[in-house]
Each structure stands twice: as structure tokens, then as C-alpha cells.
Amino acid sequence: MDRSMHSDQHLRVSDAEREAVAGRLAEHFAVGRLDQAEFDDRVGRAMSAKTRGDLSELFAGLSEAGAPAVPALPRESGGSAEGGPRGPGSPIEFRLDAASGVPTYLQLVQQVEHALRLGYLKSGDQLPKVRDVVASLAINPNTVLKAYRELEIKGLAAGRPGQGTFVQASLGQVALPELAGLHKSLLGWLTTAEAAGLDEDGIVALFTSALRDFYKGRGGTGDRRGGAGGETEGVA
Amino acid sequence: MSMNVIETSGLSKRYGSTWALHECALAIPAGHVAALVGPNGAGKTTLLNLAVGMLAPTTGTIEVLGGRPAGSPAALDGIAFVAQDTPLYKNLSAADMLHLTRNLNHRFDQAYAQARLAELGIPLKRKTGKLSGGQQAQLALTLALARRPRLLLLDEPVAMLDPVARHDFMATVLTAMADEGVSVVLSSHVLAELERVADYLILLSRGRVQVAGEVDDLLASHLVLTGPAAEAGRYAERPVVHVRRGEAQAHLLVRASADDPVPPGWEAHPVGLEELVLAYLREPHAAALPGPARGRALPFEIGEPTEVTR
Numbered sequence: 001m002d003r004s005m006h007s008d009q010h011l012r013v014s015d016a017e018r019e020a021v022a023g024r025l026a027e028h029f030a031v032g033r034l035d036q037a038e039f040d041d042r043v044g045r046a047m048s049a050k051t052r053g054d055l056s057e058l059f060a061g062l063s064e065a066g067a068p069a070v071p072a073l074p075r076e077s078g079g080s081a082e083g084g085p086r087g088p089g090s091p092i093e094f095r096l097d098a099a100s101g102v103p104t105y106l107q108l109v110q111q112v113e114h115a116l117r118l119g120y121l122k123s124g125d126q127l128p129k130v131r132d133v134v135a136s137l138a139i140n141p142n143t144v145l146k147a148y149r150e151l152e153i154k155g156l157a158a159g160r161p162g163q164g165t166f167v168q169a170s171l172g173q174v175a176l177p178e179l180a181g182l183h184k185s186l187l188g189w190l191t192t193a194e195a196a197g198l199d200e201d202g203i204v205a206l207f208t209s210a211l212r213d214f215y216k217g218r219g220g221t222g223d224r225r226g227g228a229g230g231e232t233e234g235v236a
Numbered sequence: 237m238s239m240n241v242i243e244t245s246g247l248s249k250r251y252g253s254t255w256a257l258h259e260c261a262l263a264i265p266a267g268h269v270a271a272l273v274g275p276n277g278a279g280k281t282t283l284l285n286l287a288v289g290m291l292a293p294t295t296g297t298i299e300v301l302g303g304r305p306a307g308s309p310a311a312l313d314g315i316a317f318v319a320q321d322t323p324l325y326k327n328l329s330a331a332d333m334l335h336l337t338r339n340l341n342h343r344f345d346q347a348y349a350q351a352r353l354a355e356l357g358i359p360l361k362r363k364t365g366k367l368s369g370g371q372q373a374q375l376a377l378t379l380a381l382a383r384r385p386r387l388l389l390l391d392e393p394v395a396m397l398d399p400v401a402r403h404d405f406m407a408t409v410l411t412a413m414a415d416e417g418v419s420v421v422l423s424s425h426v427l428a429e430l431e432r433v434a435d436y437l438i439l440l441s442r443g444r445v446q447v448a449g450e451v452d453d454l455l456a457s458h459l460v461l462t463g464p465a466a467e468a469g470r471y472a473e474r475p476v477v478h479v480r481r482g483e484a485q486a487h488l489l490v491r492a493s494a495d496d497p498v499p500p501g502w503e504a505h506p507v508g509l510e511e512l513v514l515a516y517l518r519e520p521h522a523a524a525l526p527g528p529a530r531g532r533a534l535p536f537e538i539g540e541p542t543e544v545t546r
Contacts, residue, residue, distance in 0.1 A: 104431065136407070
């Protein structure tokens with residue numbers, strides 16, 4: 001697996017590699033870089049690909065900084081993370097959306113959860129150092145500490161004295177093909193909603209209210225914004 | 237950490253017949269960025285000047301850094317203050333300012349100051365008056381931080397700066413907080429940026445403390461209720477801070493927590509810092525202060541109970 005990515009384009013690929021590529025495509029689809037038709041087409045081509053070169057082509061126009069076009073087989077979690085060659089930094093960088101109305105600490109929490117779900121963060125990875133976040137975003141250090149405390153309470157991260165905060169668990173991950181399926185059925189629902197006369201804002205309002213009712217109906221105590229419901233504000 | 241960086245009791249300051257500050261009771265805990273907010277003339281600058289001892293109170297007391305009388309040598313030792321409009325000698329070079337500040341202070345971290353100015357790319361030979369607004373602000377801040385203060389006071393630090401300079405200035409302040417545990421009290425007009433910077437709020441209005449408390453506590457104890465205007469009167473018994481009413485619909489900013497029941501037909505929304513501040517600024521007679529609520533329906537607790545000012 002350590003061979004250079006560039007000289008092996010003629011090598012024949014295994015089913016495992018085809019599956020891995022389909023998974024990556026589903027990821028791109030899930031975040032909206034591919035539409036349904038393009039996704040179906042590329043997955044079809046992945047399944048019939050013969051060489052690594054064939055697989056590389058499937059990522060045309062989907063370049064992502066730092067990600068190899070054709071991934072090596074998934075790395076073992078925890079394997080290379082500790083003291084590995086990754087360097088002192090964290091795999092992720094935070095950003096802030098001032099217009100979102102979501103409290104700053106919650107934005108950080110959600111971005112970590114999002115990165116976990118999409119595989120940018122794995123168990124053992126270091127979260128950005130508090131000082132670095134403060135320096136780059138000009139936010140209050142207490143806000144970063146609060147976000148990391150919240151992640152610790154959720155069992156997703158743990159502080160190591162003198163070192164920083166590290167990812168401890170992976171988020172109850174939904175398999176990528178399943179994620180793509182959910183995305184697809186949501187698209188179907190959206191089509192129905194639009195046909196019924198709802199515009200984008202109407203759809204957002206309806207979805208938000210249904211989501212709130214859904215989690216409230218589950219008896220709000222305890223895990224008030226647990227797991228996949230992390231995006232909802234726990235306000236009744 | 238239970239120390240208060242500023243503590244006042246019955247603090248008043250009168251200029252002629254005008255009370256710039258009147259009967260202020262404050263206890264700002266260490267470890268925060270506390271924002272002093274209020275309209276022009278509310279008393280923000282007066283309060284900061286009293287805290288560094290540049291003014292003396294008309295009545296009442298003010299102490300800093302856990303009981304040191306404001307203006308005493310022990311107090312000044314731990315405080316750095318950057319006044320409004322960037323206090324630099326405009327005809328001196330940055331290098332001269334550095335030299336001057338080092339010689340006027342018995343503690344001055346020359347290595348920090350030089351490294352910081354190099355990092356910022358501030359030309360040392362240039363007269364400070366010829367530096368950009370952002371560079372002047374950063375120079376004044378660097379000189380203040382090189383004194384290694386426990387408490388940094390900033391009066392309208394970013395009012396004159398462009399967005400990038402503002403961001404960089406606040407990043408320097410907050411990094412000092414992360415690295416050295418410096419507590420910060422700043423006055424500001426820029427409401428929109430407060431939310432990411434301040435975690436403690438003091439709202440001054442007409443010389444009085446109108447709101448004081450940790451931002452999280454303040455936000456958690458206020459809600460916006462939206463519902464039919466005809467029913468808005470139903471909330472007469474609730475601690476309503478501010479009402480915005482249309483013909484059919486009304487928004488009420490109330491003191492209540494997310495756990496309080498919301499009546500059918502009404503929707504509750506969390507409130508943002510800016511919205512909260514604006515609502516209080518528009519209602520100078522409403523108050524949210526630590527200690528017992530003044531005969532209102534809901535208890536309102538923030539930190540240590542202290543004297544109620546009004």
C-alpha cells in the first residue's frame with residue numbers, strides 16, 4: 001500500500017478497491033459535489049473498472065485538497081494516528097458562520113461531529129489546539145474550551161494533560177452507501193414538497209418543525225440533542 | 237479564579253450637576269472577556285478611567301484584582317490600559333515608544349515586544365503617526381501586553397479599525413488570554429462582534445448598571461416568544477423585557493428558560509446576544525442583575541448574589 005500512487009495506474013484492481021471507490025463517490029454525492037445521474041454513472045463505471053487508472057478518472061473534477069484521488073484501503077483506526085507522521089497539527093480547521101445564528105461553541109461542536117461523520121477525523125486524531133483556534137478565529141478561549149468540554153461529555157473526545165484534546169470515539173457512523181440512500185429518499189421527499197407548492201424556506205421551516213417534534217416526542221430528557229440530531233437546537 | 241478583577245460598591249462619579257455613573261455595584265470575575273456596552277454617555281469610559289485611577293470616585297469604592305484600591309501602586313502594577321484613540325506619541329518612532337515604555341515601567345518584557353512587532357511587520361524606525369490605524373493599535377496593544385498585566389482594559393479598541401485589523405487586534409488580545417490567563421474588560425460599540433469575543437456582559441445605561449452577568453447565563457435565561465398579538469397581554473405577569481407588536485403578531489423578549497412551558501399557539505426561540513442587548517438598550521428601565529430579582533415572577537440568578545443597584 002506504500003507504493004507511489006503515480007506509477008501504479010496500470011495495476012489491476014480488486015473488488016475491495018472498487019467498493020472503496022464507490023464509498024468515496026457516495027461521500028462526494030452526500031455533500032452535493034455529484035448529482036444523482038452523475039453519481040449513478042460513476043459508480044457503474046467503478047464497478048466495471050479494471051485498472052487503478054480507470055478508477056482515478058472517476059474523480060475528475062472532484063479534487064479535494066490533501067486527499068488522494070484513489071484512496072489506499074481504509075487505514076486502521078488508531079494505527080498511524082499516535083505519534084505518526086501527521087505532524088503536530090490537527091486534520092481539521094474550524095470556520096465560523098456569523099450569520100448562522102448558531103452559538104459559536106455549538107458551531108465548533110457540530111463541525112467536529114460533521115468531520116467525524118465524513119471521515120476527516122478518526123479516533124486518536126488531535127483537535128486543533130485551543131490557542132491556534134483563538135489566534136485564527138479571534139474567539140474567546142473559553143468558547144473553545146466549552147466546545148471541547150461538550151465533546152467530552154458526549155464521549156467523542158478526551159483531553160490529555162499537557163498535550164491537547166483528542167478524538168476518542170467515532171460517531172455512530174452511518175455506512176456511506178446507506179447515507180447516499182437516505183440522501184436519495186430525501187430528494188424524493190423534496191420533489192413532493194415542491195410539487196405541493198412549498199418554496200425553499202417553507203421546506204426548511206417544515207423540516208425544522210418536524211425535526212423538533214420528532215425529538216421532543218421521544219421524551220426530551222437526557223440525550224437532548226444526542227447523536228445524529230446534533231444539528232437541532234434543544235429549545236422547546 | 238474566584239477573584240474579581242473589578243469590584244465596585246455604590247460607585248458614583250459626578251461632573252458638575254451630571255452623574256456620569258450612579259450607584260454602580262459590579263463584581264466582574266477573573267478569567268473573562270467582559271464587554272462594557274451602552275449608548276454614548278452611559279459611563280463606559282468613566283468606569284474604565286476610575287478602574288485605572290485616572291479619575292477618583294465622587295462617592296463609593298472601586299477595587300481591582302482582588303481588593304487592591306484602584307490607582308494604588310499594587311493595582312497599577314497588574315493593570316494595562318489602552319485608552320480610546322490609541323495613546324501613542326505620534327512624533328516618536330515605534331522603537332522610541334518601546335524604549336520609553338520600557339523605562340517608564342519596572343516590568344517590561346522587551347523580548348516579547350520585539351518579537352511581536354517583528355511578527356506584525358511594524359517598521360520600528362517609522363514615526364508612529366505615520367503607521368496605519370491597525371499598526372498603531374497593535375503597537376499600543378503590544379506595549380500594554382509587554383507589561384505582563386493580569387488585567388487588560390481597552391476603551392473602544394477597534395472602533396476605528398477596518399475588519400481585518402479588527403480581527404487581528406482581537407486575535408492578539410485573545411491569544412494573550414489563552415497564553416497568560418489575562419482577564420480583559422473592554423468597551424465596545426460593535427455589537428455584532430461581541431458574541432464571539434465576550435463571555436461576560438455589562439450593560440450601562442445613563443450611568444447605571446442595567447445588565448450584568450455571564451453571557452451564557454444571560455442567553456439561557458431569556459427567550460423570544462412569538463404569537464398572536466391579541467394574546468400578548470397574557471404575559472403581563474411574566475417578566476417581559478421588550479415587546480415588538482404588529483397588528484396580528486407579537487414578539488416578546490421574556491426572562492424565562494428553555495424548560496418553561498410555552499402556551500399553545502406560541503413559539504419560543506433562543507435569543508442572540510445582539511438582540512438581547514438591543515432589547516435592553518430600548519428599555520432603559522428593565523434590568524437583569526445578579527441577586528434577587530426585584531419582585532418579578534421568576535428568580536434570576538447569576539453568580540454570586542450581590543447588592544441590587546436599583
